[in-house]
Amino acid sequence: MAWPPPLMQVMDDLIKGQEFATQLQGLLRDNPKVGLLMDQILQRFSRAIDAAKAGAGEWSSDVQSEVTYGGSGGGKRKSGAGGDSSRGACRRRTQQSSVVTKTMNTLDDGQAWRKYGQKYIHNSKHPRAYFRCTHKYDQQCAAQRQVQRCEDDDDDKDTFRVTYIGVHTCRDPAAAPVHVTRTAGCHLISFGPTPTTTTSTTTTAQVGSGLQSLKRESGGDQEEVLSSSTPAATPPAPAWPDLGDVTSAPHCCYAGVDFLEDYTQGLEYILPFDLDG
DNA sequence: GTTATTTGACCTGG
DNA sequence: CCAGGTCAAATAAC
Numbered sequence: 001m002a003w004p005p006p007l008m009q010v011m012d013d014l015i016k017g018q019e020f021a022t023q024l025q026g027l028l029r030d031n032p033k034v035g036l037l038m039d040q041i042l043q044r045f046s047r048a049i050d051a052a053k054a055g056a057g058e059w060s061s062d063v064q065s066e067v068t069y070g071g072s073g074g075g076k077r078k079s080g081a082g083g084d085s086s087r088g089a090c091r092r093r094t095q096q097s098s099v100v101t102k103t104m105n106t107l108d109d110g111q112a113w114r115k116y117g118q119k120y121i122h123n124s125k126h127p128r129a130y131f132r133c134t135h136k137y138d139q140q141c142a143a144q145r146q147v148q149r150c151e152d153d154d155d156d157k158d159t160f161r162v163t164y165i166g167v168h169t170c171r172d173p174a175a176a177p178v179h180v181t182r183t184a185g186c187h188l189i190s191f192g193p194t195p196t197t198t199t200s201t202t203t204t205a206q207v208g209s210g211l212q213s214l215k216r217e218s219g220g221d222q223e224e225v226l227s228s229s230t231p232a233a234t235p236p237a238p239a240w241p242d243l244g245d246v247t248s249a250p251h252c253c254y255a256g257v258d259f260l261e262d263y264t265q266g267l268e269y270i271l272p273f274d275l276d277g
Numbered sequence: 278g279t280t281a282t283t284t285g286a287c288c289t290g291g
Numbered sequence: 292c293c294a295g296g297t298c299a300a301a302t303a304a305c
Contacts, residue, residue: 117284
């Protein structure tokens with residue numbers, strides 16, 4: 001895999017951070033609260049590394065060609081109104097964005113998804129549910145995911161094959177306010193609030209009747225550590241912080257900003273390069 | 278009233 | 292033509 005130099009630095013730091021967090025987890029395992037927090041931190045690192053890897057693949061093949069895909073046209077149409085030329089960009093995914101498949105027993109991945117379709121797939125017992133990022137339109141986030149129950153699971157043990165397509169280029173304003181400050185030669189991006197005060201209110205779309213209730217209890221899946229918080233009333237969405245060129249900066253975009261987002265919950269990360277390019 | 282989900286139709290690539 | 296992916300009207304939930 002061809003790793004762009006900035007990504008090598010990011011990967012190195014991610015892996016180092018994961019190692020340090022693992023060591024810290026060993027030292028603090030007596031405190032269950034801290035243990036839970038460490039689990040979440042480790043899981044975030046794992047996801048960040050996955051996202052960075054996915055971004056690297058995207059980098060080497062087709063950089064950011066997916067971000068502005070779709071958006072208009074298409075859709076349900078009764079006979080007679082068709083034939084517009086704006087349909088030139090096909091709706092079907094063409095495998096140009098990063099695709100990551102995970103097996104999980106929860107669908108709560110901390111991201112805000114909105115279900116837009118469900119389909120029974122040939123030779124599959126269970127339907128496949130299609131989700132897009134809630135911020136697809138307001139923040140042009142191209143992230144999608146597909147969820148399908150594993151063929152061999154039973155009612156007692158829900159496991160799902162989740163395919164993530166593309167990376168999040170959005171920030172959930174309610175979940176992760178972002179502050180960007182400049183230090184000498186680099187930007188300090190901090191995502192807050194801190195885990196001790198935050199109440200994760202990320203709304204995770206639930207798959208409806210077709211997939212039945214998707215369990216959120218009992219962690220232990222391969223990728224997820226569940227948030228212990230229970231979503232209450234939708235929090236007032238604060239004004240979206242002016243991110244400046246952070247989300248559009250090429251250095252951030254090569255892997256989307258999914259791996260940066262995984263530094264939420266109080267983690268801070270100093271980018272070793274200038275976002276202004 | 279607003280937002281999210283459901284679901285059948287529509288569309289495209291193979 | 293078929294299977295998979297997406298849209299958007301209808302409906303449900305809040």
